[in-house]
Amino acid sequence: MIYKLPIRVYYEDTDMAGIVYYANYLRYIERGRSEWVREVGLDQNRMKDEDGIVFAVRRVEADYLAPARLDDELMVETWVESRKPVRMVMGQQVKRGEKVLFRAMVTVICMTLGGKPVRMPHWDAPGA
Numbered sequence: 001m002i003y004k005l006p007i008r009v010y011y012e013d014t015d016m017a018g019i020v021y022y023a024n025y026l027r028y029i030e031r032g033r034s035e036w037v038r039e040v041g042l043d044q045n046r047m048k049d050e051d052g053i054v055f056a057v058r059r060v061e062a063d064y065l066a067p068a069r070l071d072d073e074l075m076v077e078t079w080v081e082s083r084k085p086v087r088m089v090m091g092q093q094v095k096r097g098e099k100v101l102f103r104a105m106v107t108v109i110c111m112t113l114g115g116k117p118v119r120m121p122h123w124d125a126p127g128a
Contacts, residue, residue: 003036005076007094009068020068025102026060029092032076033106036090042121052113053121058087059107066101068094074101086110086117 007028015021037044037055047053068074074094081089087109094102110120 001079003032003039003078005032005035005078007031007074007076009070009072009074011070014070018070020072022064025062025064025094025104028074028076028094029078029102029104029106032078032092033090033108036078047121048113051121053110053118054113055108056111057106058109060104061106062102062104064102066099068096068101072096081105083120085119088120 009020013020013024034044044055074096076092076094078090078092081091083089087107090106090108092104092106093100109117111117
């Protein structure tokens, strides 16, 4: 399952050259992962409040391939590349039309509020 989240580039997203500031791609893919979590039926507030567990990013490998500019309509695509009991690797990319502008592999872990790794919660979603 590839989850798709549309994003528009606003003035606040750009640098002085009118190009999306590099760190904002990380914000875009964070939104993509957050919406993906909702899509597969996980409630992060309930997980934290009732189970005392949260997701945390452990690693990001990113490639900036082409610039996005003010007012571009972008698509953030998110999918599970691999999943193990305590972590999963998520593939993500930001596209303008069919052109891939940014690509990342993000390792996400599940941990207690005290920082101890724990098993990922179960979810019932196609491809998850």
